[in-house]
Amino acid sequence: MTSGIDLSRPQQQTVGSDEDVVRVRQLVRTVAVAAKLSLVDQTKVVTAASELARNTLVYGGGGTVEVTPVDNGRRPGIRIVFADSGPGIADLELALTDGYTTGGGLGLGLSGARRLVDEFDIQTAPGQGTRITIIKWSR
Amino acid sequence: MERVPILKIGDILLVSIQVxxxxxxxxxxxxxxxxxxxxxGCHGVIIDITALDIVDSFVGRMLSTIASISRVLDAETVVVGMRPAVAITLVELGLSLNGIRTALNVERGMELIAAGRGHDEDDWFDDGPDTEPTASP
Structure with a gap:
């Protein structure tokens, strides 16, 4: 499904089902390989994307994921933005705590994903949806 | 939805996740x-994750749950074939896979289950205190 895509441009994927989470993983993997991330770094960023795409689906009620190859002048990387217009997160500090969950999971999605990437930014407010940006640089 | 096939080999159920x-x-x-x-009535379950390029918290929880369910049903679960990059990522993610036995490959997993069976039969319900009157003087 990812063959023939232009990897220099942002790629978008709607997240509305379980299968879309799988598609996000595959898209992130393809772009991470093109950005020359090491195997361990590919694995980390794909895992982080899987956690965050699932959050977009389960907590945000679905949304979109945008995957973009980036370059900071010294090294290439991959930037992924997860956006939903769900209920937002009221207590961000609590949500980023290991083991805290409102959804019956392990509570490692947000906090674990943050540990797996180089840059992590989250914008959210109650009723305003959630927008998470992560970046992983190649070493 | 795809389904993962479950193979029976002797006393063991083998699941090789390929999707x-x-x-x-x-x-x-x-x-x-x-x-x-x-x-x-199998007493062992081997889950081969050689082909999995990631294990996230959902799959990690599934593996833990399978191990717990099978234990309750008198079967031992061994997860085999985890890739090094997956192991590194799992630890950093914060997943410890509590209660899951692991082995490097299917063969070692089968040995582990065989060894575990021989051992378990001595320690469980057969020799609780009330079934061993000879133990008291």
Whole structure:
């Protein structure tokens, strides 16, 4: 499904089902390989994307994921933005705590994903949806 | 939805996950395995994740749940074939896979299950205090 895509441009994927989470993983993997991330770094960023795409689906009620190859002048990387217009997160500090969950999971999605990437930014407010940006640089 | 096949080899159920599982597929595998353990009376489950290029918290939880369910149904679960990059990522993610036995490959997993069976039969219900009157003077 990812063959023939232009990897220099942002790629978008709607997240509305379980299968879309799988598609996000595959898209992130393809772009991470093109950005020359090491195997361990590919694995980390794909895992982080899987956690965050699932959050977009389960907590945000679905949304979109945008995957973009980036370059900071010294090294290439991959930037992924997860956006939903769900209920937002009221207590961000609590949500980023290991083991805290409102959804019956392990509570490692947000906090674990943050540990797996180089840059992590989250914008959210109650009723305003959630927008998470992560970046992983190649070493 | 795709389903992961479950193979029976002697006293062991072997599951080799070859697809990028959706969450639904993972949950279905959990249920299918529980049914097969009861239907076959197998005492060991080997889950081969050689082909999995990631294990996220959902799949990690599924593996823990399968291990717990099979234990309750008198079967031992061993997860085999984890890739090094997956192990590194799992630890950093914060997943410890508590209660899951692991082995490097299917062969070692089978040895572990065989060894575990021989051992377990001495320690469990057969020799509780009330069944061993000879132990008291």
């Amino acid at each position: 990028d599982m959706s969450d639904q597929t993972a949950v279905a595998l959990q249920e299918d395995l529980a049914e097969r353990i009861v239907a076959t």
